[in-house]
Amino acid sequence: MPSTINATPLALAALLFASNALAADETVVKIGVSGPLSGANAFAGKDNENGVRLAIEDLNAQKIKAGGKPLRFELVSEDDQGDPKQGVTVAQKFADAGVKFVIGPYNSGVAIPASRVYSDNGILMSTVGTNPKITQNGYPTVFRIVASDSQVGGSVASYAAKELKLKNVGVIDDRTAFGQGIAAEFKRQAKAAGMNVAGHEFTTDKATDFAAILTALKARKVDAIFFGGYAPQAAPMARQMKQLGLNVPLLGGDTLCSPEMAKLGGDAVGENVRCAQAGAILAKQTDGPAFQAKYKQRFKREPDVYAPSFYDQTMFIGQAIKTANSSDAQAVNKVLHTATHEGVVGTYSYDAAGNLKKTSVTVYTFKNGALVPLASY
Structure with missing residues (x-):
């Protein structure tokens, strides 16, 4: 012992x-x-x-x-x-x-x-x-x-023209590098697809009240709004669109493709929201x-x-x-x-500049608070 x-x-x-x-x-x-x-x-x-x-x-x-x-x-x-x-x-x-x-x-x-x-x-x-x-x-x-803004913004513009048959769109961006970049790409490629950009309004990534800019776009009879910005602004924007009777699609990039969008927007976020996210559909x-x-x-x-x-x-x-x-x-x-x-x-391989050589972009909407894929480009 x-x-x-x-x-x-x-x-x-x-x-x-x-x-x-x-x-x-x-x-x-x-x-x-x-x-x-x-x-x-x-x-x-x-x-x-x-x-x-x-x-x-x-x-x-x-x-x-x-x-x-x-x-x-x-x-x-x-x-x-x-x-x-x-x-x-x-x-x-x-x-x-x-x-x-x-x-x-x-x-x-x-x-x-x-x-x-x-x-x-x-x-x-x-x-x-x-x-x-x-x-x-x-x-x-x-x-x-x-994917870059060029790819994501272009995919949303293509979807808006081909699938939604939009003619007269409004654009809002939050003046961040992301928001300005993706809004500019959407505008450029929307025009190339034959759509009219009826107005381009601006906000910030801290804003919560969008009534004035939404009212201005409603007066221009837009049939959709593209927002270059993040979910914490896009969700209240969707609620205020509903309150104003602006019953048109709210389009955006990957930052809107978030469960946070549905969480913050409640019943104002559904099939009216269409967003594009880089990459293939994860579940598939x-x-x-x-x-x-x-x-x-x-x-x-x-x-x-x-x-x-x-x-x-x-x-x-x-x-x-x-x-x-x-x-x-x-x-x-x-x-x-x-x-x-x-x-x-997805598959990852990079060119000399550090961009993905190939990437898909998927357009989603929301149903019962969950993201549902609509199309891939």
Whole structure:
């Protein structure tokens, strides 16, 4: 008995030593997430973060090695508040912390200035920001992991012309980089499709009262309104359209394709809302239902718009590290530009500018508070 008691501390010490030695032999790969974790779009920021967290858990379960050392992936998340200045501060914070892979920012207006900081520090930035300017600065470490405004805005315009047979449309944008970009693309391609743009009104991404601009568009007898902006404004806009008797479709991009839209808009959000989201229909993809089930089990809620894309790009980075046999950002960057990754919501391969070589866009509406796909382009 005495010998057993005396051996226990020694065994524990040996175990602790072995554990510390293993930890010292690990390579820690920090995956940064920059997004709005506070404010009106916090629901999206948290959803995106959850997508990355789920991928990191899956990558760690794979026991990946690079350069002969085991890797441990670690999530480092920062709140950029959807604000360009804060986004730049977050980018510098990541650089100072030695983060070499960042998923985000969510907002185009944040991604545009932050991309320079990431590029200057050799950090790979993978964003869902859709403004075309993000990938036009020649930064080789920038990736757009979804379709651009040109593709999304064009798909909505095509759907509006071909399926809804619209002739006279109004446009509203929130003056953010995202809102202006997608509204401009919709206008350009709507006109090319033969539609008349009866008016273009402006608001902000903090506004809640849209009565004046909606009344102005109603007077111009528009048969639809395209809104370049986010769900926290689009939902009350839909309610106010209903109150004003402006019973025409409310069109928009991917930011309207969110459960938050139905949650905030209530019975004012239904088949009157048509939105376009980059990517294929998740539920119809081979691994889509399994991802949805895993996400719901882990986070007790359904995935929102971009959790699958954030998951996919994080997994692609893990695959690229394994292929390169290195966690060096330059080595991984080369693989991301030459390899292809089959994700849960699509296929990822990038051109020299960091844009997806091929991506589909799906138009959705709402039925009983849930997104229902209508057409893919």
